[in-house]
Amino acid sequence: MTAFAAFTIHSAQAQDTFNEVSYSPGQTVFRLHAPSSARKVVVRIYPDALSAKPERTVRMKRTGNDTWQTVVKADLKGRFYTFDISGDKKSWCETPGVFAKAVGVNGKRGAIVDMATTNPQGWEGDVRPALQSPADLVVYELHHRDFSIDASSGLVHKGKFLALTEPKAIAHLKELGINAVHILPSYDFGSVDETKLSQPQYNWGYDPVNYNVPEGSYSTDPYNPLTRIREFKLMVQALHKAGIRVILDVVYNHTYDIEHSNFQRTYPDYFYRKKADGTYSDGSGCGNETASEKPLMREFMLESVKYWVSEYHIDGFRFDLMGVHDMETMNLIRAELSRIDPSIFVYGEGWSAGTCAYPADKLSVKAHMQQLPGIAAFSDELRDALRGPFSDDTKGAFLAGIPGEEESVKAGIAGMIAHPDVDYSKVNYTKTPWALEPVQMMSYVSCHDDMCLTDRLRASIPGIKDDELIRLDLLAQTAVFTSQGVPFMLSGEEMLRNKKGVHNSFESPDSINHLDWNNLQRYPQVFSYYKNLIGLRKSHPAFRLGDANKVREVLDFLPSQPCLVAFTLNGKLAGDSWQNIIVVLNGNPEPREIEVPAGSYTVVCCDGVINENGLGRMEGGKVVVDPQSALIIHN
Numbered sequence: 001m002t003a004f005a006a007f008t009i010h011s012a013q014a015q016d017t018f019n020e021v022s023y024s025p026g027q028t029v030f031r032l033h034a035p036s037s038a039r040k041v042v043v044r045i046y047p048d049a050l051s052a053k054p055e056r057t058v059r060m061k062r063t064g065n066d067t068w069q070t071v072v073k074a075d076l077k078g079r080f081y082t083f084d085i086s087g088d089k090k091s092w093c094e095t096p097g098v099f100a101k102a103v104g105v106n107g108k109r110g111a112i113v114d115m116a117t118t119n120p121q122g123w124e125g126d127v128r129p130a131l132q133s134p135a136d137l138v139v140y141e142l143h144h145r146d147f148s149i150d151a152s153s154g155l156v157h158k159g160k161f162l163a164l165t166e167p168k169a170i171a172h173l174k175e176l177g178i179n180a181v182h183i184l185p186s187y188d189f190g191s192v193d194e195t196k197l198s199q200p201q202y203n204w205g206y207d208p209v210n211y212n213v214p215e216g217s218y219s220t221d222p223y224n225p226l227t228r229i230r231e232f233k234l235m236v237q238a239l240h241k242a243g244i245r246v247i248l249d250v251v252y253n254h255t256y257d258i259e260h261s262n263f264q265r266t267y268p269d270y271f272y273r274k275k276a277d278g279t280y281s282d283g284s285g286c287g288n289e290t291a292s293e294k295p296l297m298r299e300f301m302l303e304s305v306k307y308w309v310s311e312y313h314i315d316g317f318r319f320d321l322m323g324v325h326d327m328e329t330m331n332l333i334r335a336e337l338s339r340i341d342p343s344i345f346v347y348g349e350g351w352s353a354g355t356c357a358y359p360a361d362k363l364s365v366k367a368h369m370q371q372l373p374g375i376a377a378f379s380d381e382l383r384d385a386l387r388g389p390f391s392d393d394t395k396g397a398f399l400a401g402i403p404g405e406e407e408s409v410k411a412g413i414a415g416m417i418a419h420p421d422v423d424y425s426k427v428n429y430t431k432t433p434w435a436l437e438p439v440q441m442m443s444y445v446s447c448h449d450d451m452c453l454t455d456r457l458r459a460s461i462p463g464i465k466d467d468e469l470i471r472l473d474l475l476a477q478t479a480v481f482t483s484q485g486v487p488f489m490l491s492g493e494e495m496l497r498n499k500k501g502v503h504n505s506f507e508s509p510d511s512i513n514h515l516d517w518n519n520l521q522r523y524p525q526v527f528s529y530y531k532n533l534i535g536l537r538k539s540h541p542a543f544r545l546g547d548a549n550k551v552r553e554v555l556d557f558l559p560s561q562p563c564l565v566a567f568t569l570n571g572k573l574a575g576d577s578w579q580n581i582i583v584v585l586n587g588n589p590e591p592r593e594i595e596v597p598a599g600s601y602t603v604v605c606c607d608g609v610i611n612e613n614g615l616g617r618m619e620g621g622k623v624v625v626d627p628q629s630a631l632i633i634h635n
Contacts, residue, residue, distance in 0.1 A: 018099035028076045032068045038085045046080040049104020080109040095265035102225040107188040107210045111225035118229040129243045131343045134439040135546030140178040142491040152517035161231045165238035177534035180245040188213045190256040194222035204506045207256040245315035253324035254284035273357040285353030292325040322348025323365040330364045334374045350377030378442040382412025396460035398587040399472045403562035415484035416441040417548040421557040443485035445476045454498045471628040478630040494530040495519035532610035542574035563587035578634035586625040605632035
């Protein structure tokens with residue numbers, strides 16, 4: 001287990017490569033990477049974000065290969081700007097550049113601001129919550145609007161960054177026990193019109209426009225460039241004070257479109273991959289894919305993550321479709337972040353959404369994770385072994401009492417590392433262990449993408465009643481949170497959340513995506529179980545060893561049965577207060593008998609209830625496990 005020191009976070013600007021606007025009261029320096037072949041590059045200065053005419057237009061001078069610069073000797077604070085490389089007086093093609101740090105409403109124009117004025121009181125003393133190992137993380141994936149928009153939330157700043165500063169929100173997260181919030185895309189994205197926020201609008205935000213500015217629709221005033229920045233920082237500061245890290249979902253693999261993207265308008269065709277026939281490659285499934293291997297795109301990604309860490313004190317990154325990016329770039333990102341703070345966590349989707357125009361053996365896909373040390377990927381092996389394949393919502397697996405996925409569940413419990421008790425020839429999707437260390441595996445059963453857990457159970461088990469659904473929901477999460485991987489959950493699952501069966505709710509209305517906080521009263525046993533399950537993991541190091549050799553030393557599997565997986569943890573070797581721990585996961589709709597080592601045991605989890613202090617005593621030997629539930633005992 002790697003120990004990380006506590007870090008006080010100090011703000012700093014991105015390095016000069018993409019420092020497109022450098023403000024001081026006496027002058028503002030504009031720099032741009034644009035083709036040397038451009039006939040004319042200009043900066044237009046506007047009094048506000050919406051004025052039709054600029055106050056002035058300033059021509060930029062070429063200062064080197066593909067670099068342009070101009071200096072305006074005036075105090076431009078509060079003004080807005082655009083770059084234009086078209087050289088066409090009649091048909092403008094404006095952009096705030098690729099690395100705008102502040103923007104006006106809808107992000108069409110950059111804003112000239114003094115970033116120091118956006119810092120909340122005490123920002124320089126903000127401290128990243130301590131973390132001994134990635135295995136200690138409990139990640140809670142959250143969409144700002146989902147979490148707080150419903151009246152039942154009782155939160156004031158509904159759908160806003162500030163909701164996560166409110167005492168009720170903080171208290172809920174702390175009581176649940178999570179210590180990291182993964183926020184869905186929170187940079188400036190294109191699918192929500194910030195001038196029409198009085199109208200219902202919804203999107204997950206996987207349509208990037210300005211990668212390095214917070215999204216305006218999540219602020220209380222999208223017209224004021226300072227507001228979104230300051231409120232994002234207030235959110236991070238409040239979560240840090242509560243001991244909760246903040247992980248940012250980043251989408252560098254594609255842009256909203258090509259024609260209107262800031263990449264394309266700044267340096268046409270440079271930032272995108274093309275196929276041999278000259279058409280744009282679409283490994284993202286969104287109409288384009290970026291070229292992380294090209295020097296400027298690689299440097300952009302490096303500077304962007306460092307900027308979010310330095311300016312906004314972000315603690316980790318989840319890379320959307322990480323399999324689109326080349327491994328060299330991802331390893332450079334890991335190295336640069338480790339120089340800042342090795343505890344900054346990096347993980348992503350170890351796949352792409354289509355074929356990429358780049359050699360497959362150089363991409364950051366799940367099969368190559370052993371070449372990406374210090375980076376984690378989601379395990380669809382464990383996810384689909386539990387609930388059924390992504391490709392068919394109606395097909396169940398372990399939770400539906402359908403045998404055949406026991407070895408895949410075991411691989412997920414071990415953290416997708418090589419383990420003598422796991423036969424990878426029987427594991428779904430992969431026939432070899434892909435993780436060097438268990439903390440390279442994200443352990444989960446549902447996330448924002450795809451059906452949430454309750455909807456999937458209803459779709460795959462026709463006629464399922466609430467009591468059975470709850471049993472299986474709790475069983476699924478027991479597998480996730482007793483796995484040696486890094487546990488990850490979708491917000492609202494602790495409330496038995498549903499999305500009315502919608503598979504892909506990226507632009508569904510609030511009626512589909514919202515959390516119903518009244519469910520905390522309807523299903524108190526669900527929240528209690530999640531809370532106690534997380535507490536169990538945090539209290540006992542045997543569940544979060546963080547080291548592959550230690551896992552192989554401490555974790556042993558008992559003989560499996562159809563839809564039943566059981567394992568032992570040698571607590572003594574793990575440095576745990578419990579000497580021997582046994583976990584049994586029974587996905588069958590009937591009780592099952594299993595042979596466990598002889599001894600006198602304390603029961604801490606049985607039939608949908610967890611109590612770390614004990615629910616009773618039992619003797620080893622032949623033990624009966626309740627249907628569709630987990631049994632955890634120790635001696």
